[in-house]
Amino acid sequence: MLVTLKRPVGVVARAATGRAHTALVLFLFIVVGGLPESASAQKSVAEVLGRPPASEGKPKSYLEEVVLFSYIENSYVGNLGQTGRGNVNELRFYDHDNGYTFNAAELSVKKDPSERYRFGWGVVITAGLDSQKNHSLGIFRDLDDSAPLYRNTVKFDLAEAYASFLVPLGEGLLLKAGKWATLIGYEVYESPKNLNFSRSFLYTLGTPYFHTGLLATYPITKWFSVTVGFTNGWDNSDNNNGYLRPIGSFAFTPSDKLAVLVNWLVGPEQNRNQMHDGINNRWIVDNTILYTGLDRWTFAVNFDFAAEEDDPVLVPTRQDANSRWGGVAGYAAYDWTKALRTALRLEYFADPGGVRATESVPPGANTRLWEVTATIEYKIWKGLVGRLEYRHDQANRKAFSIRNVGGTGLVPTSDAQNTLTLALYYSFF
Secondary structure, three states: OOOOOOOOOOOOOOOOHHHHHHHHHHHHHHHHOOOOOOOOOOEEHHHHOOOOOOOOOOOOOHHHHEEEEEEEEEEEEEEOOOOEOOOEOOOOOOOOEOEEEEEEEEEEEEEOOOOOOOEEEEEEEEEOHHHHHHOOEOOOOOOOOOOOOOOOOOOEEEEEEEEEEEEOOOOOEEEEEEEEEOOOOOOOOOHHHOOOOOOOHHHHHHOOOEEEEEEEEEEEEOOEEEEEEEEOOOOEOOOOOOOOEEEEEEEEEEEOOEEEEEEEEEEEOOOHHHOOOOOOEEEEEEEEEEEOOOOOEEEEEEEEEEEEOOOOOOOOOOOOOOEEEEEEEEEEEEEOOOOEEEEEEEEEEEEOOOOOOOOOOOOOOOEEEEEEEEEEEEEEEOOEEEEEEEEEEEEOOOOEEEEEEOOOEEEEEEOEEEEEEEEEEEEOO
8 A cells, every 4th residue: 555645656658649639638628728526626537528437346447547637826925024125025935925926837647557557657747936946956947046036947847757667566566767746744836735825844944845766665564655766866857966865755554544654865965066075965854644533624743854964054154064954843624614624734943053044044043933824725616715824933033024234234134924825726627
């Protein structure tokens, strides 16, 4: 049994000419604007084309195994205090810009491998401001374009592109190669699949977003599976130093209501000219617990530990340049009706060396961040969903509202930040 809290496990198949024609017709259908019956619901190609499902006890057809997910999202973020230079909300991600943002347009087409059709595949194409921040190095992004603004990066991305194969070995060995969303963390890059609109500090500052590499997953028992593989690193499609970085996951699923994941990634992320005395490794251990055993409730806890040897951010400032960071985020959501949900996130993020929050604090500055986010989500009509969200950020030092203060230059002027956001997304599938 394979369990992935972050993203569906996808894969690849070779389609015949007739199937390629069907895919083209389907893409045009999406662009023209086919309407779904419910919000944020993935659909198979067979459903979209009106094909009847396989009879009970019979395997699914190929088109039933090809799953579609597509949405567009806009948001308006209002800072209740004073924004930073450039009218931004520091240390945020998809809600970094104050005011209106066209966040995302996405088309996802994926097929998981099965015993009948062992080849699988997945392709996800995105556009919008979110895409500008999601790029891996080497795919529409070069070394000269860095966080958090990414001014030189296009607002279009090939978020995922991979192939996979289910090897008939024991309970089934799943191989996956290409570009895929990280195993690390609870939150994902696709907004409708998260409980809140804004992303946590753990997501924004502490973890990678995408990897390019190879994964192998095997179910040891019905309740325990193991994933191991190699990647080109944190958000790297081009390998910046020639080293492969091991990655892996342990998934425990004692019941369909409880899942525990332990994910890890280790290896050097620095360029070779930054590693003067051998290999400087970066590592992260990520843990997620998800529980849905109470009617209408969803609970989750995500906590991470990470460190890097001779961190380039600290090398110029101190003799001991090893860095570390980590944090914990707790989530609770309640479905009042089929249309109305409320969600709460509480989080603590520690950055003792000031290496992850460098947008607004100097390197070496001990930085601790807290945040509370409350979200009301309502399914308005068919695939149209609205979110109203309040978020409060707090720091142990001034880390927000960067301003040009006379005589001192650009400095953060506040230790707190409050925002109110209205976000709307429409889910086609």
